[in-house]
Amino acid sequence: MPNENTMKKTFTDNLNRLLQERGITQAELAAYMEVSNTTISNWVKGYKVPRMDKVDKLCSFFKIKRSELLEQPPASGDLPDLTPKDEREIMHLMDDMKEKLMQEEGLMFDGQPASPESIQSILDAMQIGMEMAKKRNKAKYTPKKYRHED
Numbered sequence: 608m609p610n611e612n613t614m615k616k617t618f619t620d621n622l623n624r625l626l627q628e629r630g631i632t633q634a635e636l637a638a639y640m641e642v643s644n645t646t647i648s649n650w651v652k653g654y655k656v657p658r659m660d661k662v663d664k665l666c667s668f669f670k671i672k673r674s675e676l677l678e679q680p681p682a683s684g685d686l687p688d689l690t691p692k693d694e695r696e697i698m699h700l701m702d703d704m705k706e707k708l709m710q711e712e713g714l715m716f717d718g719q720p721a722s723p724e725s726i727q728s729i730l731d732a733m734q735i736g737m738e739m740a741k742k743r744n745k746a747k748y749t750p751k752k753y754r755h756e757d
Contacts, residue, residue, distance in 0.1 A: 617679050619653035625669050625676075626651070639668050659731045673731075674738055686742040687749070697737050705730055 626636065633647045640647065640661065649655040657665070666673055689697075708714065708726050716725040 614677070615653050615656050618656050618677060619651065620679075621676050622650055622665070625671070629669070636668070640664055659728055673735065677735060678739070687745045689738060689741060689745075693741055693745075697734065697741065700737065701730060701734050704733065 625631075626633070633651060634644055637644045637647045642661070646655075646657075650657060662673060662676060666676060669676070705726070708721075708729070709723075714721040714726070716722075716729070721729075
């Protein structure tokens with residue numbers, strides 16, 4: 608499991624790559640994100656990582672999936688992409704899990720009653736994990752004759 612420093616570096620590398628590839632300045636991104644230039648600078652330099660709501664807004668801005676921002680890009684041929692069916696299955700599982708978590712009385716997070724934001728953070732982390740597990744399972748268990756390799 609990646610540690611916090613690895614996750615920060617991955618996020619920072621991906622953000623910098625996206626800004627460079629698309630020719631977007633930090634000031635332009637700050638304006639869209641409705642945050643200060645210092646906040647964007649902290650993300651770009653790897654000092655801080657945004658909350659999931661800001662990650663989602665970044666994904667909307669770049670028109671990418673969360674995994675493209677939060678995960679290391681796979682080496683060519685490492686992991687297969689998820690199909691729309693895979694994504695629907697994951698979303699269905701996440702919807703069920705959210706419903707169950709929201710109904711749970713006395714759910715605690717870090718010693719305090721879980722807020723909706725805490726529950727969403729848990730769900731976001733679970734979704735990323737489910738996507739990675741699905742990709743790894745597809746790579747491991749899909750027979751070679753059915754793999755779509757470029």
